[in-house]
Amino acid sequence: MAPVIIATDKTQLTQFSGSKSAYPVYLTLGNIPKAVRRKPSQQACILIGYLSVDKILASHLTQKDKSSRVQRLFHDSMRIILEPLKEVGRKGMEVTGGDGRVRRVYPILACYVADYPEQCLVTCAKYGTCPKCQRPADGLNLKTPGETRTASWTLRVIKNSKANSASLHQFHSKCQALDVSGTVEHPFWEGFPYADIHLAVVPDVLHQLYQGVFKHMVSWCDHLLHPSELDARIRSLPLCFGVRHFQNGWSALAQISGKERKDMARILLACLVGKVPRKVLLVYRSLLDFIYLSQYPSHDDITLGYLQGALDTFHKHKDILVHIGIREHLDIPKIHSMVHYIDSIRLFGTTDNYNTEAFERLHIDLAKDGWRATNKRNERPQMVAWLARREKVTLFQQYLETQELSERGEVVEIRKPPQKISLSKHPSRVGQCLVDIMETHHCPGLINDLKVFLNTCQMRGQGDPLSKRRLELTQVPFDRLNIYHGFKFFREELIVDENEERLQEKDWVRACPSSSNQEERFDPVVVMRSEDCEPTGVQGRC
Numbered sequence: 001m002a003p004v005i006i007a008t009d010k011t012q013l014t015q016f017s018g019s020k021s022a023y024p025v026y027l028t029l030g031n032i033p034k035a036v037r038r039k040p041s042q043q044a045c046i047l048i049g050y051l052s053v054d055k056i057l058a059s060h061l062t063q064k065d066k067s068s069r070v071q072r073l074f075h076d077s078m079r080i081i082l083e084p085l086k087e088v089g090r091k092g093m094e095v096t097g098g099d100g101r102v103r104r105v106y107p108i109l110a111c112y113v114a115d116y117p118e119q120c121l122v123t124c125a126k127y128g129t130c131p132k133c134q135r136p137a138d139g140l141n142l143k144t145p146g147e148t149r150t151a152s153w154t155l156r157v158i159k160n161s162k163a164n165s166a167s168l169h170q171f172h173s174k175c176q177a178l179d180v181s182g183t184v185e186h187p188f189w190e191g192f193p194y195a196d197i198h199l200a201v202v203p204d205v206l207h208q209l210y211q212g213v214f215k216h217m218v219s220w221c222d223h224l225l226h227p228s229e230l231d232a233r234i235r236s237l238p239l240c241f242g243v244r245h246f247q248n249g250w251s252a253l254a255q256i257s258g259k260e261r262k263d264m265a266r267i268l269l270a271c272l273v274g275k276v277p278r279k280v281l282l283v284y285r286s287l288l289d290f291i292y293l294s295q296y297p298s299h300d301d302i303t304l305g306y307l308q309g310a311l312d313t314f315h316k317h318k319d320i321l322v323h324i325g326i327r328e329h330l331d332i333p334k335i336h337s338m339v340h341y342i343d344s345i346r347l348f349g350t351t352d353n354y355n356t357e358a359f360e361r362l363h364i365d366l367a368k369d370g371w372r373a374t375n376k377r378n379e380r381p382q383m384v385a386w387l388a389r390r391e392k393v394t395l396f397q398q399y400l401e402t403q404e405l406s407e408r409g410e411v412v413e414i415r416k417p418p419q420k421i422s423l424s425k426h427p428s429r430v431g432q433c434l435v436d437i438m439e440t441h442h443c444p445g446l447i448n449d450l451k452v453f454l455n456t457c458q459m460r461g462q463g464d465p466l467s468k469r470r471l472e473l474t475q476v477p478f479d480r481l482n483i484y485h486g487f488k489f490f491r492e493e494l495i496v497d498e499n500e501e502r503l504q505e506k507d508w509v510r511a512c513p514s515s516s517n518q519e520e521r522f523d524p525v526v527v528m529r530s531e532d533c534e535p536t537g538v539q540g541r542c
């Protein structure tokens with residue numbers, strides 16, 4: 001069986017002038033390991049169509065009519081694009097694998113990756129309600145999901161409303177009363193074997209959590225403390241490795257990107273301590289915990305328990321936001337979406353398997369580069385031809401490479417770039433006295449730590465290290481050290497692509513005492529020491 005993952009997302013092609021956009025549809029398979037899937041050069045995600053982005057100009061139509069037509073056009077187009085999946089899902093199709101063997105494969109529509117407005121569009125849910133369950137718009141603050149929406153339930157609502165209404169308008173209102181959009185009579189997923197579109201809609205960390213939940217959290221801050229005070233707190237944070245320094249605070253930021261939201265999420269909690277009530281702090285902490293835990297690259301029952309724990313803490317204390325007048329209610333679809341995360345992770349794997357960001361990355365290759373290759377007039381056929389040619393060239397290239405390797409008797413393997421740490425050739429300071437280092441680097445425990453470290457190195461495999469008491473009586477066999485004021489290392493980014501070195505970012509950890517021309521800077525570093533530290537976040541780190 002091949003679980004099919006479909007993603008659709010509109011993207012802007014021109015940045016500064018004009019308003020050209022594209023609406024690509026991507027397809028990939030759940031069987032492909034996620035490490036391969038998110039490398040554009042591996043071509044595990046393919047473009048299967050561009051949807052219409054044309055605006056309806058007819059002036060006699062109301063805004064609502066226009067939007068209904070756009071929605072029907074979307075479903076009609078998707079039906080044509082995905083039609084072949086229906087029959088092969090039932091009967092199977094013969095597919096030649098990478099190993100040359102032919103297998104019977106049943107492709108089943110499993111996941112649909114999209115942001116919230118598109119989730120509503122795809123599932124025919126009324127905008128403002130949940131595309132996955134039947135919680136009404138005013139019940140979204142509850143801590144449990146409502147009765148599941150199923151494809152057959154939605155189709156039944158549409159069919160009954162259609163049968164009992166005389167006009168389109170009546171059909172629309174009858175559907176809306178039951179939280180169904182009421183614009184589409186035949187959704188594209190009607191008749192798909194073994195698939196349920198409501199189940200297929202998956203969590204979306206970027207739009208639901210960062211651009212949704214976290215955006216709300218930042219806006220609530222306006223009620224908790226004066227924006228200028230928050231700015232002042234943000235400005236006064238010391239420079240630190242891995243943490244962006246917002247020199248002008250946040251209130252000056254106009255359009256905030258996903259990357260900026262992630263940088264903001266790292267420091268928000270610390271900036272609120274001492275200024276907001278304890279319960280509000282608990283709400284903020286539990287939401288941030290949820291955001292981070294939900295992005296774990298692997299999960300088990302224990303880590304999913306932490307995720308549930310964060311959610312429970314939020315629901316236990318969330319009413320404080322209403323009590324102190326920050327919000328009138330918490331019926332927010334994106335906040336509600338959190339109750340569906342655990343089920344989706346159990347069903348479809350961790351959230352990085354169906355991350356919208358990975359698909360957004362494809363826009364560069366599969367939409368923007370294609371558009372740049374055209375003469376900007378009637379561009380879509382040109383884009384398709386350009387992409388088709390490029391795909392063929394890449395496939396042939398890969399074929400030649402595998403042939404060459406198999407002739408030489410080598411096996412093709414996917415290499416993981418090694419973690420590199422680089423030091424400068426020469427130390428920043430030569431022959432520094434240990435006592436001076438303790439002073440300038442503010443590390444009074446240095447000599448003691450050196451003893452422990454040297455002792456464990458020396459005794460490795462030769463019995464137990466010395467006891468603490470006996471260690472205290474020993475001497476370090478040197479009194480001077482060469483000092484390096486930092487090291488660089490390569491970060492493992494979301495997309496580590498062998499052909500695109502520019503994506504490999506270098507980071508620099510610094511430990512520089514103050515000198516005549518610069519202020520001192522000591523970056524805090526979290527080191528994983530045992531296997532426990534990955535799921536718990538803090539335990540086992542130092």
Ligand SMILES: [Zn+2]
Nearest residue numbers: 130132133145
């Ligand atoms: Zn729901």
